[in-house]
Amino acid sequence: MKIRICIIAAVFALVAVGSGQALAASPTLDSIKSRGALKCGITTALAGFAFADKRGVWRGFDVDFCRALAAALGVKVKFIPTNAKERFPALQSGEVDVLFRNTTWTLSRDTRLGFDFAGVNYYDGQGFMVRKDSGIKSAKDLDGATVCVNAGTTTELNLGDYFRSNGMKYKAVVYETGTEVRQAYEAGRCDVHTTDASGLAAQRSAMKVPGDHIILPEIISKEPLGPAVRHGDNEWGDIVRWVLNAIIIAEEKGLTQGNVSRMAISTKDPEVQRLLGKTGSVGDDLGLDPDWALKAIRKIGNYGEVFERNIGKKTPLALARGLNQLWSKGGILYAPPVR
């Protein structure tokens, strides 16, 4: 009898210890660690953001953030390509741990779908493209223009809102796919091509003479794209948020893929020391190794490096930093302090 009581007590004690640990750590992180790999949901194919090169290696802006997150956790990364319809069930069912997949942060996705957005890694927005020789310099000059647009998208709705609220007239020419829109615009069937600014840049680089077209400075809608995780595992959300923040802070502090290992030893900046695990306990607080940020930055570099490598001026996409510039340089990229 006594033995039995002892056993029961021991079992209870074990359960208590176990649940105590579970409270402190994240179940998602635990399963990633035991699996040895992060399952990162990416888009099936989007120029500059996620694609496989001829050797079958995944590359792109979103892909790099997956790599950084996996490096911070000290695990391998598995890329799970998902299309627009699958992405949410895939996250809900646990088929992926995180979505880095051009997903716009909206209220209904945050609440009704049961997700949490851990931040924004790309601020997109709807823009306009016109022919250079048209002499148009601003979207305010577009009164009476013919506009090529995708059918049944928020793009089409935003377009109507923008022209109405500015008291301008326009004629919409509607097509089913982005490719059709581009071909119609290139063939001169309309004066203006409109879609998300990153998409406009991709479409422009696919044209015969990309230099003949300009993207107007006005952005008429907000499309904050960021990583999404399941609601409820807040510790895991914190990790994703701070890996993203670490990549942004790295640019603020001038840490690059090349110099971060050196800086980790030599830096005198107290915030960098905390970030790279020289002082303080931010790694412990997140449930990660002290050098989590060092590993992430060593893997992909800072935000500016990721941007320029995948979608920046030297790539065929030739996107300008725009909103995605640091707050100190005229953009809205802003990471909270590491303290």
Add this chain to the structure above:
Amino acid sequence: MSGEIIGAVPPLEAGPPKMNIGVVGWIRMNLFNTWYNSILTVLSLSLIYYTVTSLLNWGVRLARFTGVKPEDCQGIDGACWPVISDNWAFFMVGTYPYELRWRPLMALLVVVALIMLAVWPRIRRMRLYQLAWLVSPIVIFIIIKGSDTFGLSQVDTRHWGGVMLTVILSVVGIVFAFPIGLMLALGRRSRMPVINILCVGYIEMIRGVPLITVLFMSSIMLPLFFPEGFNLDKVLRAQIGIIMFAAAYQAEVVRGGLQGVDRGQEEAAMALGLSYWQSMVLIVLPQALKIVIPTMVSSAISLLKDTSLVVIIGLFDLLGIANLVLANPIWLGKMFETYVFVAAIYWVMCFSMSRYARRLEIRFSAGDR
């Protein structure tokens, strides 16, 4: 009267007027026999001429064939074929790990070797050769998927792609759908109510929904029913969906053949004392299947093309790889070249299947001649 007519007949040696015989005569008889046919002929000929010349101009005369970089295509008005040659292996095997690409190649060699050996009838009749065919799927699976016991590192199915995935999905689909379809067809003709209702219900349910719905169900709905963390392989899920779908159609094809066999055949078999299975396997099915070879092949061909629908559940078959190539910033906008290439590959696969089916038909119909 008659004398006048005889007198009007020209000498026999002259034959019919030159304009009514030979190539010229045939053209006049078939292409220009009425005014509206003449107009149609001229219109279609100019349409064909225009299409073919512009295609040739784009694809051959103005095209660039050599080079590996997009820069090699600068200033070219025609096709930029380096997009295909540079990504050739990627089109074939998709995101299969680069350093392991020799394995799909080896699997291909196994199949080619087996087909080549079939040329010699003596080898074809050998037990060993037939056994080799039977075990070849297992060998190919081990080569591609990997196995720790053979020292081949495991390659996850999410890395399977390109032509390899298209071929695997369709061949496995056809091979498994056939026996299931056969059973369903027999079940549908069965006089046992439970079996009959089950089979009819299954066939009509599957035939009543598009393949795309079945794929969506298998890829999006199924994981929601599984406990968290339990994930059935995505390729396997799609494969099961394809087999389920193809089996229902095979069942109807086979049923058509069964109905084409005279009832007397089955009755005669029973009169001889053969059991149900004996009469089916020995008497009815051989005759029924012979009738439906063309239909069976055409459903196999449409299945091969239907596998391209797996793109929408995030698998990268040949078409999915084409989309990936187009998302590579350096090859942006090369969609005509890419899609023409994909169409050509599908055409080669489907056309060779239909030629093979034609040969089978001729061989099996030897008894009817």
